[in-house]
Amino acid sequence: MTRRQAREYVLQALFQYEFTKSVSGRQEIKEGLVYKSPSDDILEFIEDLIGGVIKHLEEIDDIIQSVSKHWELQRIASVDRNIIRFAVYELLYRADIPAAVTINxxxxxxxxxxxxxxxxxxxxxxxxxxxxxxxxxxxxSARECNK
Structure with missing residues (x-):
């Protein structure tokens, strides 16, 4: 399983989280990916993205809102909103991933x-x-994005 596929799984998990407000644990993630055979590194990456977005959701949403002029966060399509959320998490908290890679x-x-x-x-x-x-x-920070 690649990081791209992991991000796609994260998108699905965050989309589900928006409606259920519950998140899968490691075992549920592994069961959901049984045919993909993710390595431990990929499982950690998935857990970090999902957990990190949820932990920092308010900050991430504030930053998104501050730069999405003329668009209320809730008016952004759910798929788009959740893609932006995990990418913003990567930009803010994953120094090991170049911004260009995250955006691409x-x-x-x-x-x-x-x-x-x-x-x-x-x-x-x-x-x-x-x-x-x-x-x-x-x-x-959200303040810097508002400048």
Whole structure:
């Protein structure tokens, strides 16, 4: 299983979380991916993304809202909103993943799972957040994104 496939699974899990407010544990994730045979590293990556987005959901949503001018967060399609959420988590908390990789993966997943127009919207939001980094490569805060 690749990280791309892991991100696709994360999208599905976050989409489900929006409606159920419950999240799968490691065993449920493994059972859901039984035919994909994920490595321990991929399982940790999935758990980090899901858990990290949920833990920091309010901060992530504030940042998204601050850069999505003229769009209320709840008006953004659920698939797009959750792609943006896990990508923002990567941008903020995963220094081991280059911003360009995060953005490219999010855009490609949007092309697969969302509308024809979504990928450019997602790219614009993520690019704005990525460029909100300070010169010392500190992670952006909601306040910095509002500037």
């Amino acid at each position: 993966e999010a855009v490609d997943i949007a092309k697969k799972y969302s509308t024809l127009e979504s990928f450019s919207f997602i790219n614009g939001i993520l690019d704005t957040i990525a460029h909100a980094n300070t010169p010392d490569n500190a992670k952006p």
